[in-house]
Amino acid sequence: MAGRSGRSSQKSGARRVTLGILIFGALALIVAQTAPQISGFFVPARTTISDRIGAPADTSLWAQLSGQADRERRIKELENEVRDLARYKAAAISMAERMEAYENILNLMGEPPERGVTARVTTVVDGPFAQTVLANAGRLQGVEPGAVALNEGGLVGRVTQLGDRSSRILLISNYQSQLPVLGEVSGVRAIMQGKDRDRGVLKDMPEEADFIEGERILSSGEGGAFPRGLVVGTVTRSGNEWLVRLAMREHSSGYVRMIAPPVIIEPLPEAPPVEVPAEGAQAAPQGAG
Incomplete structure (x- = not known):
């Protein structure tokens, strides 16, 4: 019994040592991500892994785990969209001003306001x-x-x-x-x-x-x-x-x-045809039979 107890205690101690090594290694990786002196040794490996997973090379492990990298990427995308929309807005304003100038030059009547x-x-x-x-x-x-x-x-x-x-x-x-x-x-x-x-x-x-x-x-x-x-x-x-x-x-x-419904303009009634007397014919006197 004593032998079995000794072996179990040795296995338990080995597990504790292994767990301690793993925790120490994780802490070392976190420190390596934040310390400039140490992180320089991990830049090549980190760059390769980042390329494979599609993440920027300068993104820290903590940023990837916490979702901060995704938020920063989304913010950059939204900033690019805002810049594009600002350009479109400027172009639309310019086109509207140009159209107004053309209408004034041509004295063009615009659309009537809707009632x-x-x-x-x-x-x-x-x-x-x-x-x-x-x-x-x-x-x-x-x-x-x-x-x-x-x-x-x-x-x-x-x-x-x-x-x-x-x-x-x-x-x-x-x-x-x-x-x-x-x-x-x-x-x-x-x-x-x-x-x-x-x-x-x-x-x-x-x-x-x-x-x-x-x-x-x-x-x-x-x-x-x-x-x-x-x-x-x-x-x-x-x-x-x-x-x-x-x-x-x-x-x-x-x-x-x-x-208001559309205004339908009805065509004007056609005028009756005018009879032209033939050459040599005399017009009938007014008031005749």
């Missing part, structure tokens, strides 16, 4: 056959018949029923909705019909043209029901169909802005 009313959505009716919303503004607040409704995301729908203090808006997601649209990049035109609450399907497309996956879909303005250039959503392909993910669902705060 509209902002209202809160009070009732939402969602279903397979009817998708409408009720807004708490109507004729007395300046809403016009056929007004176009927008939210932060884009086009919402069109006013179909108008009361003194309320408006019912037929959503573009309604299956009865037929909205002429076009691709922002491709320029392909089609008719969007409501498919479900969040999507529409594109129909009546040209046979020899196609949309670009992920491009924005805008209202084309054809038919005169909606202005041209309103954001409708983004297009994706699903099998043999092109589907539009509606932008109005991505940014909805419960408010809509109802703007």
Whole structure:
């Protein structure tokens, strides 16, 4: 028994010695990372390991373990993005000033300001056959018949029923909705019909043209029901169909802005043709039979 006890005590002592050596080695590595005199011996090995794991060579082991290196890398990326955005902002301001100068030189008339009313959505009716919303503004607040409704995301729908203090808006997601649209990049035109609450399907497309996956879909303005250039959503392909993910669902705060519908200028009536008498013929005297 005494022999077994002695061997177990020796094994326990060996484990303690091994554990102590490991702790001492870890402390030595940490000191080597911080002490300039010692860290010089570890620079080649540390550089090789850093290259393999994709970390900068001057990043300390403690920074890698604590996540400080990732935070510093992310901060540098954000600083680069801020610098790029600052350049874009300066270019946009310069272009806007140049455009204003050109408009002044050409005496160009700009777009007229939109007349509209902002209202809160009070009732939402969602279903397979009817998708409408009720807004708490109507004729007395300046809403016009056929007004176009927008939210932060884009086009919402069109006013179909108008009361003194309320408006019912037929959503573009309604299956009865037929909205002429076009691709922002491709320029392909089609008719969007409501498919479900969040999507529409594109129909009546040209046979020899196609949309670009992920491009924005805008209202084309054809038919005169909606202005041209309103954001409708983004297009994706699903099998043999092109589907539009509606932008109005991505940014909805419960408010809509109802703007005046497009003004459709009707053509002037044609003047009746003027009969020219033939040569040698005498005009009939006024007041004759």
